[in-house]
Amino acid sequence: MTDLDLDDIQGLILRGYRKDVACHLVLQIEEPGRFKALLGDLVEEDAESGPFITVATDWRKKPAVWRYRADPADSGERATHCINIGFTFDGLKKLGLEHASLESFPAAFREGAAQRAHKISETGPSAAEHWVPSLGSGNADVIVSLYADSTEERAEVTDEMLARAGDAVTKIDQFDAQRLNGTDREHFGYVDGLSQPTIEGAPMAGIKDPFPPVPAGEFVLGQPTQRKLPWHPVPVPDSLGRNGSFAAFRMMAQDVKAFEEFITTEAQRAGIDRELLAAKLCGRWRNGEPLVMRPSSPPPGAIPIPRENLNAFDYEATREFPWGDQEGLVCPRGSHIRRTFPRSQRVIDDFTGLRRRIVRRGMPYGPPYDPSHPTDDERGIVGMFICASLEHQFEYMMRQWINDGLFTGGCLGRSKDPMTGANDPADSRFVAPGTPRVDTRGFPRFVTTRGCAYLFLPSMTALQHIAALA
Amino acid sequence: MAELVEAAGVGAGPGTDKNIQQPLTLVMPVAYERLDDLKATLKNDRIAAFSRAALERVGTVHSTRFVILEDAERRWAKLLVIAIFDGDVDDYIAAFARELNRVFNPLLQFVEETEDKPPLPVEDNVEAFTRYVKNRNVPPASNRTFSAYPDLTALDIYEATRPRNDGAPSPQQ
Numbered sequence: 001m002t003d004l005d006l007d008d009i010q011g012l013i014l015r016g017y018r019k020d021v022a023c024h025l026v027l028q029i030e031e032p033g034r035f036k037a038l039l040g041d042l043v044e045e046d047a048e049s050g051p052f053i054t055v056a057t058d059w060r061k062k063p064a065v066w067r068y069r070a071d072p073a074d075s076g077e078r079a080t081h082c083i084n085i086g087f088t089f090d091g092l093k094k095l096g097l098e099h100a101s102l103e104s105f106p107a108a109f110r111e112g113a114a115q116r117a118h119k120i121s122e123t124g125p126s127a128a129e130h131w132v133p134s135l136g137s138g139n140a141d142v143i144v145s146l147y148a149d150s151t152e153e154r155a156e157v158t159d160e161m162l163a164r165a166g167d168a169v170t171k172i173d174q175f176d177a178q179r180l181n182g183t184d185r186e187h188f189g190y191v192d193g194l195s196q197p198t199i200e201g202a203p204m205a206g207i208k209d210p211f212p213p214v215p216a217g218e219f220v221l222g223q224p225t226q227r228k229l230p231w232h233p234v235p236v237p238d239s240l241g242r243n244g245s246f247a248a249f250r251m252m253a254q255d256v257k258a259f260e261e262f263i264t265t266e267a268q269r270a271g272i273d274r275e276l277l278a279a280k281l282c283g284r285w286r287n288g289e290p291l292v293m294r295p296s297s298p299p300p301g302a303i304p305i306p307r308e309n310l311n312a313f314d315y316e317a318t319r320e321f322p323w324g325d326q327e328g329l330v331c332p333r334g335s336h337i338r339r340t341f342p343r344s345q346r347v348i349d350d351f352t353g354l355r356r357r358i359v360r361r362g363m364p365y366g367p368p369y370d371p372s373h374p375t376d377d378e379r380g381i382v383g384m385f386i387c388a389s390l391e392h393q394f395e396y397m398m399r400q401w402i403n404d405g406l407f408t409g410g411c412l413g414r415s416k417d418p419m420t421g422a423n424d425p426a427d428s429r430f431v432a433p434g435t436p437r438v439d440t441r442g443f444p445r446f447v448t449t450r451g452c453a454y455l456f457l458p459s460m461t462a463l464q465h466i467a468a469l470a
Numbered sequence: 471m472a473e474l475v476e477a478a479g480v481g482a483g484p485g486t487d488k489n490i491q492q493p494l495t496l497v498m499p500v501a502y503e504r505l506d507d508l509k510a511t512l513k514n515d516r517i518a519a520f521s522r523a524a525l526e527r528v529g530t531v532h533s534t535r536f537v538i539l540e541d542a543e544r545r546w547a548k549l550l551v552i553a554i555f556d557g558d559v560d561d562y563i564a565a566f567a568r569e570l571n572r573v574f575n576p577l578l579q580f581v582e583e584t585e586d587k588p589p590l591p592v593e594d595n596v597e598a599f600t601r602y603v604k605n606r607n608v609p610p611a612s613n614r615t616f617s618a619y620p621d622l623t624a625l626d627i628y629e630a631t632r633p634r635n636d637g638a639p640s641p642q643q
Contacts, residue, residue, distance in 0.1 A: 346529070347529070347625075348557075348625065350527070407625075411622065411626045414490065
């Protein structure tokens with residue numbers, strides 16, 4: 001069992017906050033000296049002086065006032081807001097890290113998301129030149145993420161943060177996000193965020209999956225990993241790199257109108273229920289129930305699968321899951337969730353899909369889609385894909401699993417994830433074997449990348465280290 | 471095979487998906503005075519076992535073999551690595567460097583010290599190793615290559631030919 005120093009690790013790496021609203025402030029550092037002083041304040045354990053970085057300690061085990069403002073409505077045990085901070089490579093350079101230290105960061109982080117976008121099929125409308133200027137221009141140095149229980153709290157903390165930063169930074173963008181009508185659903189209507197890795201030594205967050213806990217080093221630098229050696233050496237000095245993490249901060253627009261029209265048209269053409277087609281594309285019904293556990297539409301009055309069991313399945317036949325779904329007859333091998341987390345299915349490079357896990361922290365942005373009054377407002381998901389190696393976890397998943405089909409058996413060819421892949425009507429294809437069989441082609445991309453930034457999420461020790469730099 | 475492929479979900483015939491299978495014919499000049507050591511290393515059972523395990527883990531290789539071309543009179547030799555693999559060449563060579571380092575590191579000791587030869591170990595010099603392999607990969611003399619199953623990957627064949635799950639745990643479990 002890993003003995004993690006939870007007080008040293010930023011909270012969002014190891015736990016979801018389950019807040020209702022969020023915002024991400026994209027900052028450019030103007031005065032590095034003053035900004036470093038602010039960083040020093042952000043890690044001080046002084047509950048009176050303002051917002052603090054949220055760490056991974058399970059606050060339910062802590063005194064009422066401890067790094068967070070107490071919430072009187074919740075016995076003072078739950079923070080009403082959480083704050084985390086990430087730096088781009090340009091941001092770290094501005095803060096005066098030594099050359100050897102900068103060079104010790106992995107190449108993917110140093111090059112940045114825009115430079116490497118083409119490697120993960122961020123082309124066409126998802127190409128970096130079409131991103132929102134704050135993320136496509138290379139001006140972003142810091143992204144501060146705030147999670148709160150209400151829009152009022154979010155606005156208050158945001159204002160407080162920016163007031164404290166003063167002229168040390170310029171806010172060049174702000175991305176607000178919020179749960180859709182208080183639910184866990186994203187804009188396509190699916191319950192989201194169900195499948196997260198259970199991390200060894202971390203507070204239990206989310207729904208447990210049936211697999212062994214993932215060693216923390218897959219997400220926290222300097223901790224034990226699933227491999228003999230980590231993907232990359234920990235950036236130096238140790239006080240900077242250890243207990244940090246990396247994240248791909250992403251803003252992804254969803255074309256709900258096109259997605260719904262596609263489902264309607266294709267379901268009619270194939271002669272199947274449109275919600276069954278929607279489930280085949282995703283691998284889960286929109287209510288989150290996995291196809292493997294609920295192969296056909298539940299009859300009226302059926303007992304829902306308890307939320308805590310929504311990850312209790314596998315695709316391979318095992319002692320726990322003797323039926324599995326080896327051939328993808330129930331959950332297609334090309335469906336969204338079977339690509340983004342193939343579970344114990346055979347894949348290239350690692351034998352099983354359990355060896356490259358990613359923590360996902362996302363929340364919808366934009367207004368909910370109303371099918372009776374469809375609008376062209378931009379809507380989507382904004383958030384973090386957190387891992388120890390941007391190249392070997394995040395980029396690998398994007399390149400091999402989402403935007404290609406050669407990673408596993410089942411004759412996927414060079415097809416892409418039908419929901420989030422960079423599909424082109426000229427060659428897109430999705431096959432659901434089984435009965436009824438679905439073979440659909442010529443559909444467009446339904447998700448377009450609006451921006452991405454590769455971030456380093458330092459530990460509390462590292463923030464103190466940076467704050468103390470001359 | 472066609473029935474198995476159909477069962478697995480492919481409706482169209484071969485040729486619908488391009489660029490799945492790729493040939494590799496890597497030709498490396500051998501340091502001739504080390505030729506006997508190279509031959510002995512290629513017959514080393516531990517290296518062969520490691521190679522097999524690593525290739526199974528990589529999962530994109532249909533077949534591969536080492537071949538030595540030798541001219542004793544002119545005292546030169548070439549080591550060839552001949553393979554059919556799935557996907558992009560950069561990914562494949564990176565997998566070689568990462569997973570087959572215990573094969574390539576000893577073999578490269580017996581390869582001539584040319585300017586482009588990558589430093590060892592290959593796993594710490596993936597870019598240089600990739601450049602070396604790409605530079606010394608001899609393309610087919612014509613594009614009229616043949617595969618009995620051009621649209622299938624090694625894992626497609628693995629999935630289509632392994633025992634079907636009949637609802638009961640396998641005997642190994």
